[in-house]
Amino acid sequence: MAAKTAKAKKESLELEMLLEWYRQMALIRVFETNAEKAYQEGNIAGYHHVYTGQEAVAVGTFAHLEAKDHIVTHYRDHGHALARGIDPKRAMAELWGKATGTSKGKGGSMHLASRELNFWGGYAIVAAHISLATGIALAEQYRGTDSVTLCIFGDGSTNNGYFHESLNLAAIWELPILFLCENNLYGMWTPAEEVSAVRDMTKKAAAYDIPAKQIDGMNVLNVYQEMQEAIAHIRSGKGPYFVEALTYRYRGHGAGDIEAYRTKEEVGQWREKDPIVQMSRYLTGERGVPEARLEELQAQVEAVVAEAVQFAAESPEPEVESLWQDIYAKPFPDSMSHSQGRS
Numbered sequence: 001m002a003a004k005t006a007k008a009k010k011e012s013l014e015l016e017m018l019l020e021w022y023r024q025m026a027l028i029r030v031f032e033t034n035a036e037k038a039y040q041e042g043n044i045a046g047y048h049h050v051y052t053g054q055e056a057v058a059v060g061t062f063a064h065l066e067a068k069d070h071i072v073t074h075y076r077d078h079g080h081a082l083a084r085g086i087d088p089k090r091a092m093a094e095l096w097g098k099a100t101g102t103s104k105g106k107g108g109s110m111h112l113a114s115r116e117l118n119f120w121g122g123y124a125i126v127a128a129h130i131s132l133a134t135g136i137a138l139a140e141q142y143r144g145t146d147s148v149t150l151c152i153f154g155d156g157s158t159n160n161g162y163f164h165e166s167l168n169l170a171a172i173w174e175l176p177i178l179f180l181c182e183n184n185l186y187g188m189w190t191p192a193e194e195v196s197a198v199r200d201m202t203k204k205a206a207a208y209d210i211p212a213k214q215i216d217g218m219n220v221l222n223v224y225q226e227m228q229e230a231i232a233h234i235r236s237g238k239g240p241y242f243v244e245a246l247t248y249r250y251r252g253h254g255a256g257d258i259e260a261y262r263t264k265e266e267v268g269q270w271r272e273k274d275p276i277v278q279m280s281r282y283l284t285g286e287r288g289v290p291e292a293r294l295e296e297l298q299a300q301v302e303a304v305v306a307e308a309v310q311f312a313a314e315s316p317e318p319e320v321e322s323l324w325q326d327i328y329a330k331p332f333p334d335s336m337s338h339s340q341g342r343s
């Protein structure tokens, strides 16, 4: 009965919207593949963490967000940025450290951001951004808006003090925030179960009396449907919600990970649940979409990413003087060293 209802609900979803989700997931996948290639070719430096395999979580969740909503995320942020609508050209240029990037080439892979899109960025310090997101939610509550703040983090974050303090405050103040834990089973090369006292992360939300659920994060239709209730709850002023999306990263933690901590078989098992393949089967099988339509979308995103790579390659490096721009403090005049003129 329950399965039947879920099927009927799925069938009522607009086909064009579903194709758009397919396109977004394919865009993220192709973007990440090309970003890794550019990294290996020495065009991208620094830390670099790709989202390959986790696409359904961002796409199914962001489909509920409005322009007035906020997003704060961690360093595995390329997919989140693209799902929010950041221009792939500017995102790719940021990865390449170019002046045309989202942060003028000074943020890099872990710090994609867009003030216009209320996408407040990728943060590198595990869990610290959860407190920033909680502050944004507090500000919106203070202003009396119905905007939702989405805070995304990994399983690793849930063992950190910022996580617990933030959930506690969000619960006390009934803040309009969605805590979204993307549980991909590992924090760097450590299995989540070795560092978390509980495997079911929703138990951590229960400790603060925050409604929570664990969902299949490999199926975009499922993510969308599960998120509906969570976001409606927050938007209607009922306070925070916690969702643990079970997902998997196909690639290593970051560039240079030799993946000694997991087997090829494990990766293969998760690849069988691939979110793009699942969606393609659903669209062609149950919704009668011709294969050619999906191939067209694939070709389209490949062209978009090729253009993004070319844009990044041809863009200028930031000027050296830009080191002193967009920072809080004015640099000391040349004549004044750090040890002079300060009391």
Ligand SMILES: Cc1ncc(C[n+]2csc(CCOP(=O)(O)OP(=O)(O)O)c2C)c(N)n1
Binding pocket: 076, 124, 125, 126, 127, 153, 154, 155, 156, 157, 158, 184, 186, 187, 188, 253
């Ligand atoms: C406070 C802090 N401790 C340690 C690190 C090093 N570090 C970077 S990523 C990471 C793993 C986090 O894993 P998880 O939250 O599960 O996110 P995932 O990479 O799996 O998406 C760690 C420990 C850090 N950046 N910040």
Ligand SMILES: [Mg+2]
Binding pocket: 154, 155, 156, 182, 183, 184, 185, 186, 187, 188
């Ligand atoms: Mg993880």
